[in-house]
Amino acid sequence: MDSQKAGSARLTLAMENWLMPVEGEDRLISWSRQREWRQSDFRRDVLALIGHVRGLPASRCALCFNNSYHFAVGLLAVLYCEKTPVLPGHQRQSVLEEQIAEFDALLTDCALTLPCPTITLPECLDSEADFPLPDFPRDASLILFTSGSSGKPQKIIKTLSCLHTESQWLANTWGEALHQARFVATVSSQHMYGLTFRFMLPLTLGLPFYAESVEVHEQLVNMAQQYPLALVSSPAFLTRLDAKITPVNCLKVFSAGGPLSAQSAEKIRQLCGVSPNDIYGTTETGILAHRQPQEPETPWRLFEGVSLRAKNEQSIRVFSDLVSQSEGLELGDNIALINHGREFYLLGRKDRIVKIAEQRLSLTEIEDRLIQLPVIEDACVLAIEKKGRPYIAAVVVLSPLGRTQWHALPQAEMNMRLRQLLRPWLAPVALPRFWRVLPAVPLNSQGKRAYADLQELFL
Structure with a gap:
């Protein structure tokens, strides 16, 4: 020594x-x-x-x-x-x-x-x-x-x-x-x-x-x-x-x-x-x-x-x-x-844990929280980059209740409501910033989620 x-x-x-x-x-x-x-x-x-x-x-x-x-x-x-x-x-x-x-x-x-x-x-x-x-x-x-x-x-x-x-x-x-x-x-x-x-x-x-x-x-x-x-x-x-x-x-x-x-x-x-x-x-x-x-x-x-x-x-x-x-x-x-x-x-990371603003976030947990909402039937969450900064983005499939609200509200207000529903469970940086609503989450030929296609939705 x-x-x-x-x-x-x-x-x-x-x-x-x-x-x-x-x-x-x-x-x-x-x-x-x-x-x-x-x-x-x-x-x-x-x-x-x-x-x-x-x-x-x-x-x-x-x-x-x-x-x-x-x-x-x-x-x-x-x-x-x-x-x-x-x-x-x-x-x-x-x-x-x-x-x-x-x-x-x-x-x-x-x-x-x-x-x-x-x-x-x-x-x-x-x-x-x-x-x-x-x-x-x-x-x-x-x-x-x-x-x-x-x-x-x-x-x-x-x-x-x-x-x-x-x-x-x-x-x-x-x-x-x-x-x-x-x-x-x-x-x-x-x-x-x-x-x-x-x-x-x-x-x-x-x-x-x-x-x-x-x-x-x-x-x-x-x-x-x-x-x-x-x-x-x-x-x-x-x-x-x-x-x-x-x-x-x-x-x-x-x-x-x-x-x-x-x-x-x-x-x-x-x-x-x-x-x-x-x-x-x-x-x-x-x-x-x-x-x-x-x-x-x-x-x-x-x-x-x-x-x-x-x-x-x-x-x-x-x-x-x-x-x-x-x-x-x-x-x-x-x-x-x-x-x-x-x-x-x-x-880089192997799994579905990402770091945004130095917080370790589980994309799986965010998906689980979304699916628990009565207005969401299915969800897929991913990390995207906009102007050099990482964000959380969500692709969601709405439930019948969710579709009713979606048609009755402006898209910005619906997005804000979804984020508000998640606040008790997730840190602010984990709340999705960008949203896409689809009839179903895209799958590839192996029946797995087509993440490349999902990323393209936010380009």
Whole structure:
């Protein structure tokens, strides 16, 4: 291990030590526009919440938070109570009602009403606990959900030891460069990327994180004038940075959710003062590779501890300490290995999962939601490109009720109504932008959907 890696490794804190006080120090854990939370606040709040959670008969507690400090308190309290944290990854009432079988209780700072015991933060953090901090469960795990190729949420179990290993890799790679940084993010801590970079990494390095989400460039300008920042973001936010607004100086910029182009990376460098680090990984595998795009075809470099093995041209399997399966996990992307398998080029998705605005969307799920509507008899959804931007498009076959409404309403109003019916179930970016109504979905000679013909409908 070189000196940089050795130095950064000594700075790291295991999760069981996050609440341990240090004599003469009350370090900053998190802050918002209204207040700061220090080590003493963090320990007190987790203990207070433990007092509420330990009495629940529930063993699986869903965490749905807008505030990342509340999320941190909730996650640790559930773990210290030897219960399992469940991260649905969203706060949509309708979808949570469908997932209710996956959890027994809810911890939240949102206005959610579900048929299960619910603890609301920060109201429940007023009391002082009169008991010591329990032992930390080192063999614990948590549950996340991601979109599978079937369109149904796919349950992923992550052990804490796996999350700690992942944080250690990141600390070894960038820990020294992040010295004195404050972490700010545009992504949620309740998805794998945000969980690792927005939540785990700063606490592992003993660095503070911003409890709210950064939403506009102006917020970055204001904070960068006060603190050295590490920005955890995505191409959807970074490529919208306004060149007319004052540039900011960040210590680091991380991006994940979709590859950055070299042109976008250069724009980010000019506006943020540092070349962005593009991160590649999946919820199932954890982090896999990184790069700093500086030319049109910049390859991805694997993290130490990750290896890829090609069974054939269509099957690449991942092996690492973050993957528990001895046979590895097959990648959902097509890639081309180079440099003795330590670097690769991304060649696109294998399945019907697409990424738009850095959100992973299941075309199958969108189709299922459409078919459940009383006005739709059949549907086919695809991703199309208009003026260089990707969109969701839908070909639908109307039911008798749908045909009645279609003839009675202007087409634009009917399209708007269909989108409105889908809003309780789908993220805004997943709502179809373009529509075509047909008597039947076209099929090819093999009886399968003729996607080439469908694409032509939107040219």
